[in-house]
């Protein structure tokens with residue numbers, strides 16, 4: 579479904595991602611893990627088209643999206659839940675809005691999708707008339723994921739969903755992913771270091787300094803001394 583080949587992404591001519599190759603098959607849950615500054619967010623932004631690749635190819639469902647606009651990429655079925663406060667601090671307000679824009683395709687099905695999200699996230703139904711900013715961090719994260727799901731994406735990309743969340747909300751968010759996965763949603767999830775993400779994922783890529791340093795099926799990697807030391811040795815597990 580998604581194939582990233584020899585991706586290079588730069589900030590002011592300095593590479594943040596170098597010769598990166600990842601792929602995600604339909605129905606898979608794939609995890610991008612790695613320490614601060616490894617290039618995880620940059621990779622997600624390049625896939626969603628909000629940060630232009632310096633070189634390399636990104637293909638989605640056999641379409642080369644490397645040079646496409648964020649709107650076109652969203653219309654093809656990729657939805658990104660960005661890191662942090664669900665906004666891109668380094669992008670303009672307009673660019674942020676474009677990423678979350680409601681597509682005309684989705685608008686026709688809006689009420690149906692709203693009902694689906696309310697059944698997936700009961701708290702959002704309960705709070706439907708409340709100002710979103712008044713909700714807890716965990717509830718806001720659910721809202722961010724639900725908003726991304728409103729367009730019925732074929733690929734949902736979520737950048738550090740557990741960042742800053744209390745443990746019970748992390749559980750809730752990962753239960754949501756498990757539910758989405760059982761409904762056939764393909765998910766690319768970014769985490770610094772998370773056993774929950776590992777429990778969810780089929781495969782993972784471990785990034786460091788903008789490059790993939792380890793990859794494989796979680797079932798095969800987890801437990802190996804090499805992986806445990808690379809993944810948990812230098813990072814705090816959550």
Ligand SMILES: Nc1ncnc2c1ncn2[C@@H]1O[C@H](COP(=O)(O)OP(=O)(O)OP(=O)(O)O)[C@@H](O)[C@H]1O
Pocket residue numbers: 589590594612613614615616617618619620621661668770
């Ligand atoms: N706007 C920017 N300008 C310059 N350099 C940047 C910018 N954004 C990111 N970088 C650099 O690019 C590299 C990759 O950053 P990125 O945010 O993609 O990493 P990450 O793996 O997502 O880390 P984190 O877990 O901290 O979000 C880092 O060296 C970072 O300092």
